[in-house]
Amino acid sequence: xxxxxxxxxxxxxxxxxxxxxxxxxxxxxxxxxxxxxxxxxxxxxxxxxxxxxxxxxxxxxxxxxxxxxxxxxxxxxxxxxxxxxxxxxxxxxxxxxxxxxxxxxxxxxxxxxxxxxxxxxxxxxxxxxxxxxxxxxxxxxxxxxxxxxxxxxxxxxxxxxxxxxxxxxxxxxxxxxxxxxxxxxxxxxxxxxxxxxxxxxxxxxxxxxxxxxxxxxxxxxxxxxxxxxxxxxxxxxxxxxxxxxxxxxxxxxxxxxxxxxxxxxxxxxxxxxxxxxxxxxxxxxxxxxxxxxxxxxxxxxxxxxxxxxxxxxxxxxxxxxxxxxxxxxxxxxxxxxxxxxxxxxxxxxxxxxxxxxxxxxxxxxxxxxxxxxxxxxxxxxxxxxxxxxxxxxxxxxxxxxxxxxxxxxxxxxxxxxxxxxxxxxxxxxxxxxxxxxxxxxxxxxxxxxxxxxxxxxxxxxxxxxxxxxxxx
Numbered sequence: 148x149x150x151x152x153x154x155x156x157x158x159x160x161x162x163x164x165x166x167x168x169x170x171x172x173x174x175x176x177x178x179x180x181x182x183x184x185x186x187x188x189x190x191x192x193x194x195x196x197x198x199x200x201x202x203x204x205x206x207x208x209x210x211x212x213x214x215x216x217x218x219x220x221x222x223x224x225x226x227x228x229x230x231x232x233x234x235x236x237x238x239x240x241x242x243x244x245x246x247x248x249x250x251x252x253x254x255x256x257x258x259x260x261x262x263x264x265x266x267x268x269x270x271x272x273x274x275x276x277x278x279x280x281x282x283x284x285x286x287x288x289x290x291x292x293x294x295x296x297x298x299x300x301x302x303x304x305x306x307x308x309x310x311x312x313x314x315x316x317x318x319x320x321x322x323x324x325x326x327x328x329x330x331x332x333x334x335x336x337x338x339x340x341x342x343x344x345x346x347x348x349x350x351x352x353x354x355x356x357x358x359x360x361x362x363x364x365x366x367x368x369x370x371x372x373x374x375x376x377x378x379x380x381x382x383x384x385x386x387x388x389x390x391x392x393x394x395x396x397x398x399x400x401x402x403x404x405x406x407x408x409x410x411x412x413x414x415x416x417x418x419x420x421x422x423x424x425x426x427x428x429x430x431x432x433x434x435x436x437x438x439x440x441x442x443x444x445x446x447x448x449x450x451x452x453x454x455x456x457x458x459x460x461x462x463x464x465x466x467x468x469x470x471x472x473x474x475x476x477x478x479x480x481x482x483x484x485x486x487x488x489x490x491x492x493x494x495x496x497x498x499x500x501x502x503x504x505x506x507x508x509x510x511x512x513x514x515x516x517x518x519x520x521x522x523x524x525x526x527x528x529x530x531x532x533x534x535x536x537x538x539x540x541x542x543x544x545x546x547x548x549x550x551x552x553x554x555x556x557x558x559x560x561x562x563x564x565x566x567x568x569x570x571x572x573x574x575x576x577x578x579x580x581x582x583x584x585x586x587x588x589x590x591x592x593x594x595x596x597x598x599x600x601x602x603x604x605x606x607x608x609x610x611x612x613x614x615x616x617x618x619x
Contacts, residue, residue, distance in 0.1 A: 149441075150195040150309055150317070150493040152234075153183050153226055154425040156359075156385030157202040157410035159240060160218070161211035172412050175422045175447065176218055179411070182454040184225040186426050186443055193227030193492045195309065198427070200385035200408055201238025201325070201359030203289070207282065208243065209562070212289040216558035231550045232495070233293045234306060236321045237286050238359035238386060239328045246282040247330055254279075255329040259336040262366060266327060266338050270301040279326070288584030292554045294497060297323060302342040305354075307497035311431040313481035314351045317438065320379075324360040337364050344371045346378040351478030353380040353438045353470075355429075360386050361407055376403055380438055380470050388413045388420050390444060390460050394468055402470040404440065422447040423457065436480065437472040549595055556591060556603055559610045568606050572599050 158176075163169035187194045197219065204211035223230045247255070254275075258266050269275045280287070280299050287297050298304045306319040327338045337360060344367065346354060356375065361384045362368040375382055376397045381404045388410035395403050409423025426443040443466065444457035545553075560568060565587060566578035574590050574597075582590075594603060 148311055148430065148493050149191055150311060150429040151187055151190045152196055152198050152427045153187070153194060153222065154198045154383070154408060154427050155411045156200040156408035157238065157388060157413065158199065158215060159202055159205045159412045159414055160215040161208060162205035162412065162414050175412065178453050179422070179424060180222050180225045182445060183222060183426065186445070187226045190426070190428050195493050196228050196232030196234060197223060198357065198383065199233065199235040200357055200383055201236050202240040202385065203235065204286070205240050206244065207241050207285055209285040212285055213558045216289065216554060229547055230554060231293055231547070233295070234319045234321065234357065235290055235293060235295045236357045236359055237283055237297065237323055237325050239325045241286040242282045242325055242328055243285060244330055246284070251278060252329055255327060258327045258338055263338055263340055266301070266340050276300060284584070288557065291584060291588065292557055295321060300342070301326060301340050305347070307495045308352060309493050309495050311429060311493060314478045315431040315475055315481060316352045317429055318352050318354050320346060320354050320356045322356065322358040324358045324364070334364050336366060338366050339371050340367070344374050346374045348378050348474065350474060353472050353474050354378065355381040355383065358382065358384045360384060379403060380472055381406065381440065383408065390423060390457070392460070392464065394470065396471070400471050401473050404468060404470055409446070421449070432469050435469055436475050437469050438475065439467055439469045441467045549600060552600060552604060552607070553591060555607045559607050564610065568603070572602060
């Protein structure tokens, strides 16, 4: 089975500086949806999802993610996957620079000078760690709706397994390469840290590592490269806005693909930069028992004002790259496929430890203020973390309809309207106090459990209709 992904990077919602740039970017993004729909159909009927390697927003603001969410919904609909089937990581533009105070900027410079030792000390201190992650506040909530939770202690996050055949799967490992980004240029100064460098290994599973920054942006790039060469099969990055592809035979029976993406919406069109994206198809190569990736790079055709195949990028390379995959060979061979077996679109199988929807229910609210919840004692400023739910006692997995309703609720309604909605639904007694993204999603989950999904749907539709009237 082929798992087809539309790969985007550096979409930069909110970067437009004038009406002309805005018009051009909107047109290119509409053309991308049409192009992706047509190209995915050439591979198969439906895509498995979307990969975004950072810089979804331009300034890390909630309204930028709301715009991005609407466009991603149109794209997922066009390529036939679920609206939640998006793998994403943050980039430097997903940092809210308004949260970089003079004190925090000094701390970030201290990381650059003192290295990983100072980063680890900061991550191990609860309050310091929270201040560091406050720069990602809007991104955290956006990513959580897509089950791409951001680890809040400097470690990796990862997807469930995507089965390509019996006993042959890939897993996306998501890095936060922007963790130590400051306001200035940081090439060669960023730090991944050991918590993100140490990559998992599983028999029968090859990992695809997603990072916004290429390796040359890190102080600890040599250490990170060792783990990549020894444990990963693919490393996909963005940031530099110019695509590159390199496949290295690390040793006999082990290959590593390094794929750098072009920008979906670059902020500078000089020196050959233009609109770019990729279509990637992952599959198990039965003959060699390896991971195969077919690349279809897309670039903007200025002469026709539409996307075309990037022949310059692919010159001299095979579209289908077969990567020697030792982790596949550690597991028993898949059983022979019988004639007539259905070929379906592979789907990620989420595991309890990576279920962001359930994690949101158990997440601790930030200690900024209390929120009065109807039917409960007020949530206090300091709340001890809840013990993880026993998977055997956990609630049933939310339906896809509820997941998509969650996305629409948080992307269509601004902060004030969400608070008013929770009051109207009888979930909170008043709209005073500060609620973080995890708290809001706990309240949403509670409303759904109380049978109020229909009321939420009507609220969302009312806002959507109001917006349609504004643009009519």
